[in-house]
Each structure stands twice: as C-alpha cells, then as structure tokens.
Amino acid sequence: MVEPKLCRIGRLEVGGAPGERPALLIASMFHGKDKMLTSRRRGTFDRESAGQALRRLEELSEITGVPAMVAMVSNWEDEFRRYVEFHREHTDLPFACDVWLVKRRLACARVVAELGLQENFLYNSITPWDAKDVPLAEQVRELKELGIRHVVVQAFDEADTSAAGRIKSLDALMEEVAKGDFRSILVDTSCMSLPALSFSLEANRLIKERYGFPAGQATANGTYMWRKELTERLGEGHFPAADAAAEALSAFHHSDFIFSGPVVGQERVAVATAVAAVLSAGVRYQTTGMQPGPGHPLERLFPDFARQLVPVAV
Numbered sequence: 001m002v003e004p005k006l007c008r009i010g011r012l013e014v015g016g017a018p019g020e021r022p023a024l025l026i027a028s029m030f031h032g033k034d035k036m037l038t039s040r041r042r043g044t045f046d047r048e049s050a051g052q053a054l055r056r057l058e059e060l061s062e063i064t065g066v067p068a069m070v071a072m073v074s075n076w077e078d079e080f081r082r083y084v085e086f087h088r089e090h091t092d093l094p095f096a097c098d099v100w101l102v103k104r105r106l107a108c109a110r111v112v113a114e115l116g117l118q119e120n121f122l123y124n125s126i127t128p129w130d131a132k133d134v135p136l137a138e139q140v141r142e143l144k145e146l147g148i149r150h151v152v153v154q155a156f157d158e159a160d161t162s163a164a165g166r167i168k169s170l171d172a173l174m175e176e177v178a179k180g181d182f183r184s185i186l187v188d189t190s191c192m193s194l195p196a197l198s199f200s201l202e203a204n205r206l207i208k209e210r211y212g213f214p215a216g217q218a219t220a221n222g223t224y225m226w227r228k229e230l231t232e233r234l235g236e237g238h239f240p241a242a243d244a245a246a247e248a249l250s251a252f253h254h255s256d257f258i259f260s261g262p263v264v265g266q267e268r269v270a271v272a273t274a275v276a277a278v279l280s281a282g283v284r285y286q287t288t289g290m291q292p293g294p295g296h297p298l299e300r301l302f303p304d305f306a307r308q309l310v311p312v313a314v
Helices: 047-064 077-090 102-115 136-146 163-180 197-210 219-234 239-252 263-288 297-301 303-307
Strands: 006-009 012-015 024-029 037-039 068-073 095-098 121-126 150-154 184-188 215-217 257-262
Touching: 006 184, 012 024, 012 184, 024 047, 024 263, 047 068, 047 077, 047 263, 047 297, 068 077, 068 121, 068 263, 077 095, 077 102, 095 102, 102 121, 102 136, 121 136, 121 184, 136 163, 150 163, 163 197, 197 215, 197 239, 219 239, 219 257, 239 257, 239 263, 257 263, 263 297, 297 303
Parallel strands: 024 068, 024 257, 068 095, 095 121, 121 150, 150 184, 184 215, 215 257
Antiparallel strands: 006 012
C-alpha cells in the first residue's frame, strides 16, 4: 500500500487519506439538456443564470465545507473559449472540460494554455478509447508541451468490466501517462450503470492502495441513466432521493471526487456529500484518533460535536 496522494488544483484539494477531507464535486454545465444553453454551435447561454449557478455553487461549498467545481461540456474550440472567459470573470474556482472526442478535447487544452489558466484547469480526460483517433503518447506529449498540470485518467476494460479490469486498464495507460509529469492525476473508474457503481467504488479502493492517486467516478451517469425507468415505475419525485443516496454512498466509500451531474442538482448533492463526509470523519477518528481539519463539514455543520473530539492514541 502506498501513501495516498493529495492533489491541489487551483485553490481546491482532492485526495489524501480516507475520511480526511470530503469528496470534490465536479458538476456539469452546458450539457445537452442544460436550460442555460441557447446555442451550442455559437456558444451562447443565459449569462445571468450561469452566473447565479456559479455563485450558488460557491455558497454551498462555504456552508457545507464540500469543495466543488464545474466541468464545461463543449464540442467546439470557440464555444469552450466563451465558457472559460465567462467562468474566469465570475469565479477563481478551478474548472474542467467535459469533451468526449480527443481532438476536440486537445483543442480545449490549447485554449487553456493560450489564456494561461493551466493551474486552474482539470483536463477531463485521458481515456482508453482515445487511441482510435490520437495515439496516447501523442496526446500525453502535447499536454505536457502545453503545460497542462492536472489530468483525469479514465480506467475501463471492455473485456473485463470488474474492478480488477479497471486496474488492468490503468496499469496499461500509466505506461504513457507517467511520461507527462503531471502534477495531479485523478483516476475516473468509469461508472457505466447504477449497479455497476459498486465496481467503480471497489476499484477506487484498489487504486488508492496501488498508486495512491485520488480516485472517483461519474456517479451521476448511473443515476441519470436510471431516471426514466425509475419515474415510470414509481412516478415523479423519487429521482432526487435515488440520486442523493448514490452520491452519499459514493462519497462514503472510497471516492475522492465525484462527477455529480448538472450544476442545478448540486443543492441535494452537496448536502448528501456533506453528510457522508461527517460520518466518514467520525469513522476515521475512531480508527486513527485523527481529527478533521478546519473547514471540514463536521467542523462547519456540527462545531460543538467536533470540539469534543480530542486526539487519541489508537
């Protein structure tokens, strides 16, 4: 087992020892059904609503102690530039791209480098499928040349969808990724459905033990894929409970970060993640005697309880 790695992306921290800090939430903006988006091709959107969403995300973090940032969905270089320029006008939070095609994703990285925002940018992501369009070595080399410091690596093996398969995928990818000298490597263990989330969570544990990297997944992929069927079975109004439950369980079980769905849904997700962090910190205290640090959800939401915790020898 290796020492858990703590990564700093802009002013946010992710990783470290289990229970030490809450999971980092990475919310989605400008996805296909985002009501703020008016034209993807032109990169136009409701600027007032987008600004309010960013401010509220920061408020939720301040109140709960759960760190958060946004991943901006984009298909076009000029579109992404508009989003990034808007983002930096409104907040100094780090941001990520959410772009499936590797050539377009690299174009986004070039925009970030041109604007000098590499320290605040999370490249999402290097995937096992990218090599069909751009050789992995070429992608890593360009990212290094652009000065990209923080990357997500997506681990998934189509022939072995178990947790062990995700480890095999990561092992193969790291042969080239390691050459990028990235300051932060976050591993996305590829949530492909809600029940398969369990495989991702177990893979997170194994990755922390093997590499020490912060590990997480897009829990929202699993919940939102189930949304229509859940609604058909039980009616409207049940999805928020399912989503909050999955996000909280993810945060409690070995997730250093979570791709947590649309920014408008972060009200419930931030609270669910804060509850998970409170309980996880309590478990850590009982097993290691370590107290949560300043700003932790336990300290912010339950200060009287937190003051009762004194360092103990275990």
